Amino acid sequence: MIDFTEEQLERYSRHIILKEVGVEGQSKLLQAKVLIIGAGGLGAPIALYLAAAGVGTIGIVDADVVDLSNLQRQVIHFTADVDRPKVESAANKMRAINPDVNVITHQLFAGAENILDLLAPYDFIVDGTDNFGTKFLVNDACVVAKKPYSHGGILRFTGQMMTILPGETACYRCVFREPPPPNSVPTCSQAGVLGAIAGMLGTMQATETLKFITGAGQLATNSLVSFNALNMDFRKVKLKRQANCPICGDHPVITHLEEAAMPLCDLKAKH
């Protein structure tokens, strides 16, 4: 356990007062290392809340620069940040919120060739990516590297998340075997997304991250939590790890990491 300064005791007092967190949980948060993949719609609230919570080391991965069309939902980026690298813009706000946090920026695309190196130093990974190629790659890499992680996806007025403890609980591929055929499922840039949906789902992923680190409650494992904000229906569908899963099953058929080829419209949708 770490020694808290007076200022830290005050800053984190609303955590410390929670019996599920306390000084022990806050101490774990300050020593935790979390990697956020994507500094966009989901990454924005995730990064802001994890920084505010005092997660000691936060890595953030994104190759892009801030675009004017991002600002409708990517609340970590401001109008003056347009054309700035997203990781720089994000790190700037995170440090301003909480100087306790060591922010590590990775201005690159997470791909098959670099993802295992990216994940290696971190305890927990948060998927804030925006295309199926990268979502499946993040899953496969987390399973291979045995890194617990949070899956998140949004579209229009809907969102879904699940927490994955590789080797113990169902993974993304247990549910969604392989990326859907190109253009069978629209991306947000094709179909749109209500800005606040990114906040709803991103804060759920941030909550799972904080629960994982502190040990509070039960994680959303072996289940897919989804909502449709048009009628505010929330559902939690129970799932099981699949023995025939191509990556986490008894006889994995995926033996090396690979990014599924994505159609051009998806690549253009990366920001």
Add this chain to the structure above:
Amino acid sequence: MELTVNGEKVQVADGLNLSGLLAAQKVENPDMVSVQVNGEFVEKDQYGSTQLQPGQEVDFLYFMGGGA
């Protein structure tokens, strides 16, 4: 017969198979979903041969690829 689809009770024709249910529930493209029947995943090539029984619980799990 009555089924529970995505947590809600629905009436469907007797003898309906999973492909028929997807069509009846207006899932335009089966590639958009993974399907569980009574908590077990059904492979896509089995939809047409999966005969539904009264009282079964069917869940459509939609692919959501967005995040940025």
